[in-house]
Amino acid sequence: xxxxxxxxxxxxxxxxxxxxxxxxxxxxxxxxxxxxxxxxxxxxxxxxxxxxxxxxxxxxxxxxxxxxxxxxxxxxxxxxxxxxxxxxxxxxxxxxxxxxxxxxxxxxxxxxxxxxxxxxxxxxxxxxxxxxxxxxxxxxxxxxxxxxxxxxxxxxxxxxxxxxxxxxxxxxxxxxxxxxxxxxxxxxxxxxxxxxxxxxxxxxxxxxxxxxxxxxxxxxxxxxxxxxxxxxxxxxxxxxxxxxxxxxxxxxxxxxxxxxxxxxxxxxxxxxxxxxxxxxxxxxxxxxxxxxxxxxxxxxxxxxxxxxxxxxxxxxxxxxxxxxxxxxxxxxxxxxxxxxxxxxxxxxxxxxxxxxxxxxxxxxxxxxxxxxxxxxxxxxxxxxxxxxxxxxxxxxxxxxxxxxxxxxxxxxxxxxxxxxxxxxxxxxxxxxxxxxxxxxxxxxxxxxxxxxxxxxxxxxxxxxxxxxxxxxxxxxxxxxxxxxxxxxxxxxxxxxxxxxxxxxxxxxxxxxxxxxxxxxxxxxxxxxxxxxxxxxxxxxxxxxxxxxxxxxxxxxxxxxxxxxxxxxxxxxxxxxxxxxxxxxxxxxxxxxxxxxxxxxxxxxxxxxxxxxxxxxxxxxxxxxxxxxxxxxxxxxxxxxxxxxxxxxxxxxxxxxxxx
Numbered sequence: 219x220x221x222x223x224x225x226x227x228x229x230x231x232x233x234x235x236x237x238x239x240x241x242x243x244x245x246x247x248x249x250x251x252x253x254x255x256x257x258x259x260x261x262x263x264x265x266x267x268x269x270x271x272x273x274x275x276x277x278x279x280x281x282x283x284x285x286x287x288x289x290x291x292x293x294x295x296x297x298x299x300x301x302x303x304x305x306x307x308x309x310x311x312x313x314x315x316x317x318x319x320x321x322x323x324x325x326x327x328x329x330x331x332x333x334x335x336x337x338x339x340x341x342x343x344x345x346x347x348x349x350x351x352x353x354x355x356x357x358x359x360x361x362x363x364x365x366x367x368x369x370x371x372x373x374x375x376x377x378x379x380x381x382x383x384x385x386x387x388x389x390x391x392x393x394x395x396x397x398x399x400x401x402x403x404x405x406x407x408x409x410x411x412x413x414x415x416x417x418x419x420x421x422x423x424x425x426x427x428x429x430x431x432x433x434x435x436x437x438x439x440x441x442x443x444x445x446x447x448x449x450x451x452x453x454x455x456x457x458x459x460x461x462x463x464x465x466x467x468x469x470x471x472x473x474x475x476x477x478x479x480x481x482x483x484x485x486x487x488x489x490x491x492x493x494x495x496x497x498x499x500x501x502x503x504x505x506x507x508x509x510x511x512x513x514x515x516x517x518x519x520x521x522x523x524x525x526x527x528x529x530x531x532x533x534x535x536x537x538x539x540x541x542x543x544x545x546x547x548x549x550x551x552x553x554x555x556x557x558x559x560x561x562x563x564x565x566x567x568x569x570x571x572x573x574x575x576x577x578x579x580x581x582x583x584x585x586x587x588x589x590x591x592x593x594x595x596x597x598x599x600x601x602x603x604x605x606x607x608x609x610x611x612x613x614x615x616x617x618x619x620x621x622x623x624x625x626x627x628x629x630x631x632x633x634x635x636x637x638x639x640x641x642x643x644x645x646x647x648x649x650x651x652x653x654x655x656x657x658x659x660x661x662x663x664x665x666x667x668x669x670x671x672x673x674x675x676x677x678x679x680x681x682x683x684x685x686x687x688x689x690x691x692x693x694x695x696x697x698x699x700x701x702x703x704x705x706x707x708x709x710x711x712x713x714x715x716x717x718x719x720x721x722x723x724x725x726x727x728x729x730x731x732x733x734x735x736x737x738x739x740x741x742x743x744x745x746x747x748x749x750x751x752x753x754x755x756x757x758x759x760x761x762x763x764x765x766x767x768x769x770x771x772x773x774x775x776x777x778x779x780x781x782x783x784x785x786x787x788x789x790x791x792x793x794x795x796x797x798x799x800x801x802x803x804x805x806x807x808x809x810x811x812x813x814x815x816x817x818x819x820x821x822x823x824x825x826x827x828x829x830x831x832x833x834x835x836x837x838x839x840x841x842x843x844x845x846x847x848x849x850x851x852x853x854x855x856x857x858x859x860x861x862x863x864x865x866x867x868x869x870x871x872x873x874x875x876x877x
Contacts, residue, residue, distance in 0.1 A: 233645035233739070233760045235769055237636045237746060259331040259431060262338075263466035265607055267480070268300035269614040274858050276302065276327060278808055278875050285325040286460075290484055291633045291749050292351045293459045294414045295567065297526060298480040298614040301459040302327055303351070304363065304439035321360050321440040324456065328436035332465065334429045341428075342469040343367075343435060344420040348459040349382055349393060350413035352635045352748045356391060357382050360442050363458040365419075367399075368434035369427035375399075377421055377435075397421065416461060418474045423465070435465070462528075466606065475528060475565070476611075479535045479601040482526035482567040484617030485594055486631070486749060488519055488574075493631050493750055493775075496660075496782055497546065497590040497623035501580065503657035511576070518573040523596050523617060525560070526567035534561050535601040539572050539594070544620070546583035546590035553578060559600075572596075588784070590623040625783035626666060627654045629752045629775035634745030637670040638776055640760065641741035647762030650744075651686055651693045651733035652778045653755045659727035660782045662700075666715040667734070668745035668777035669707035679738045680704050683718050685780070688729035692765040693757060699724045701735070707742060715779065731757070732780040745777035746770070802863055802870030808877040811852040815844075815863065827865040833857070851876060 258279075266280050268288050275284040286302045293301040304325040334341065347363060350356050362381035366374045377399050383392035391412040395405040400422060407417060423429070441456035462476070487493050489510045500506045513520040527533045537557035542550070555572070562568050574594065583590045596617045603611050629652070640648040665683060685700035686693035700720060708716035736742065756771040803816035815829075829849060831840035839854065844863065851859075854876045861872045 233640055233642035233648050235638070235640050235758060235760070236741065237638055237770055237773075259333050260329075261333050262341075263464065263606055263610070264329065264332055265464045265466075265610040267298040267462050267611075267614055268302050268460075269298055269480075270300070275875075278877070280330060282328045282330055283326055286327045289633065291631065292353075292457070292635065293348060293416070293461065294351050295416070296459075296482055297346055297416055297461050297528060298478075298482060299484045299617055300614075301348075301351075301461050304437070304456075304458040304460065306439075306441045306456055321362070321442055324439045324441040326436055326438045327460070329434050331432045331434055333431045334423070334433040335431075336426060336429050338429050338467045340469055341423040341465070341467045342420050342471070342473060343423055343463075343465045344418065344469075344474055345437075345463045346416040346418050346461045347380065348413065348416045348461075349380070349391075350457055351459045353457050356413065357456045357458070358442060359383055360440075361456045362440045363460075364438045364440060365421070366436050366438065367423065367428060368432075368436070370430055370432040372427050374436070378419060380417075393417070395419070400424075416459075418462075420469075420471060420474050422471065464607075475530045476607070477529045477602055477604045478607075478611050478614070479525060479527050479529075479533050479562065479598060479603075480611070480614035481523060481596060481598065481617040483524040483569075485521045485523045485596060485619035488521060488592075488594070488619070488621045491752060492627055492629060494622050494624065494626065494628040495657075496625050496627070497583065497587060499657045499660070499782075500623060501583075506657040507576075507580070511579070513573060518576045519579055520571055520573050521594060521596075521619070522569055522571050524567050524569045525562060525598060527562040527564055529564055529602075531564050532561060533564075533601050534559060536560070536599050537570060537572075538597045538599070539574075540597065541574060541578065542593045542595070543582045544591050544593050546587035546623075548584060551582055589625070592621045594619045594621060625663075626779040626781040627656070628779045629750050629755060630668075630745070630747035630777045630779075631749050631775075632777075633747055633749065634668060634670060634777055635748040636746040636774060637743040638746040638770065638774075639741035639743045640736065640758065641739060643739055644761060645736055645739045648736045649684070649693070649733065649759040649762060649765075650736075650768075650776070651684070651731040651757045651759075651765075652776050653729065653731050653757065654780055655729050656726050656782075659725065662720065662724040662726050662730075662780055663783055664717055664719040664781045665732050666717050666779040666781060667707075668715045670743045670745055679736070679740045679742055680706055681737055681742060682735040683720075684733055684735050685720075685724055685726075686731040686733075687726075688731070691754075693731040693733075693759075695765075699726070699730065703737065715777070717781070730780075732778055733757075733776075735762075747775040747777060748773070750775040802861065802872045804861065804872045804874060808875035809851060810877050811850065813849045813851050813874060815847050815849065817847060817863075827863060830862045830864070832860045832862070 266277060270277060274288055276286060276288055286304055288300060288302055290299050292303045306324045359381060362379045364379040365377045367377050368374050378397050380393060380395045383394060392406065392408045393412055397403045437460060439456060439458055491510060511519050536559050539555040539557055540552060542552040557572065598615050682701055682703045683705050684698060687697040687699055688694060702721060705718060751772055752775055753772040756768040756776055757765050758768045759765050805814050827844040829842055829844045833839050856876050859874050859876060861874060863870045
């Protein structure tokens with residue numbers, strides 16, 4: 219695995235900071251990789267640009283497995299919002315145990331059977347791919363992304379693969395492609411920006427072995443684990459992003475452009491510095507509103523997004539906006555704001571901005587609301603599309619950003635593209651602190667930290683949770699507000715962040731710092747978000763005495779979130795320090811009506827047990843005492859849900875797909 223800096227692995231080396239390669243956010247707690255039940259055969263056209271499920275598993279109506287991570291944050295200059303990310307994390311979010319120093323199959327994305335016919339003419343499969351993306355870790359020459367086609371009666375046949383060459387001394391990366399069908403050929407691309415663009419591929423599907431019902435295709439990433447011997451640094455790597463997968467008849471080898479206008483990058487944030495903050499701090503502080511929310515003109519909050527033209531000619535389109543308050547109101551509230559007409563050149567993407575009225579934003583939630591969330595929707599319309607794909611292309615016309623105001627301050631967006639840590643012989647007392655500013659005097663009740671999953675649990679090193687006051691722009695060791703030793707990292711792909719409740723409340727106002735003090739020289743490996751890049755917020759004390767700005771300050775956000783929560787009432791804040799976990803098996807999955815639960819021995823004959831169901835956003839949508847092993851979920855809308863079954867200190871989790 220490549221690092222962003224050259225590091226010495228020897229344990230005798232001085233302590234040093236490190237960023238470790240790309241880390242996928244926990245994959246919406248997908249169970250261990252397995253094929254979803256899907257005997258359905260699809261008709262042409264087949265199209266997926268991964269716009270509909272931007273933080274979760276693949277669309278089960280099109281794909282039969284759930285290994286890749288669908289998201290809208292890992293691609294650089296994406297063609298449309300949403301990509302499928304291949305890595306070496308299992309669906310549970312843990313590093314695949316079978317990945318070694320030799321190339322091994324990691325993530326796989328397999329289509330459902332497709333109804334091709336011998337009479338079909340000019341059938342082509344096209345897609346776009348990108349190595350590395352938002353990571354600073356380039357896959358190595360032994361790693362590859364492979365496309366295979368399934369011929370009924372023949373089996374899987376390799377059609378194409380791409381692999382990078384070793385990075386040259388002049389920082390020019392080389393990407394090689396090989397085509398195996400029809401006339402075998404190869405292609406080489408190079409450049410310093412090779413990981414900031416998507417490469418388009420189109421492959422003909424012809425011949426009697428493919429043109430028959432039951433045809434399928436799949437993408438497989440072949441990966442190698444890092445050769446590093448630094449404990450805590452053997453983590454996720456070998457990233458590929460996939461977009462615009464399109465299979466249809468009546469195409470040609472030159473048909474790599476789609477007549478479509480789409481949202482390329484959705485809105486990423488609303489606040490100036492923070493990604494999220496407590497609502498009562500924003501509502502109760504004019505200073506917070508001025509510094510975090512109001513634009514330079516003082517007229518409202520400015521949001522930014524980008525629109526791309528996938529076609530070969532300039533296109534006109536219209537943009538409109540909608541804001542809905544989805545939490546913090548007793549009745550649904552929504553307001554639409556007309557935008558206007560725009561034009562965009564062929565095969566380009568262009569940023570757009572819009573101002574949300576300040577009064578609508580601040581005065582909509584109820585006065586006593588503690589947790590508030592807004593959905594800000596961007597809608598494009600009035601343009602020409604590929605006629606045969608009109609229905610499929612509709613999904614990328616709308617982008618929705620949820621601005622949450624719960625009880626925590628956060629710079630990160632909840633997605634870790636890297637891992638940060640300090641290791642070395644003198645790192646046993648190293649300190650890491652993130653700078654925050656509380657706009658109101660309030661009581662700090664806990665701290666959330668996201669720890670990355672690493673190979674062989676090398677990340678499991680005890681640490682001290684710490685909160686500092688301010689000393690002229692640096693943490694104040696002489697006035698440490700909180701210090702608790704002998705804590706351990708928790709990795710939970712369901713809840714993402716581990717919650718560490720303070721043993722006694724700490725009152726803060728203005729500048730304070732939250733982080734940790736190491737108790738060992740090994741690397742803790744904490745999530746590092748590359749999409750958010752706050753400046754002058756990340757501090758380290760390598761030797762345990764002298765503070766300085768981290769060399770990675772301004773390059774990303776360390777995933778540490780101080781919380782002022784008075785209670786935990788949604789999924790992403792329910793991690794418990796002393797919780798005992800068990801495996802919860804559910805079937806069938808996907809489920810339409812009745813879901814069967816296979817209870818572990820520790821819950822058999824024990825009552826009461828509580829069953830809770832949560833949406834992807836963390837909202838609890840169902841809660842009942844468990845009286846039977848069968849649960850009726852027929853009233854739930856289609857989508858992905860999380861289940862928690864708890865009794866005392868015992869808790870089990872599962873993910874279901876409601877069909």
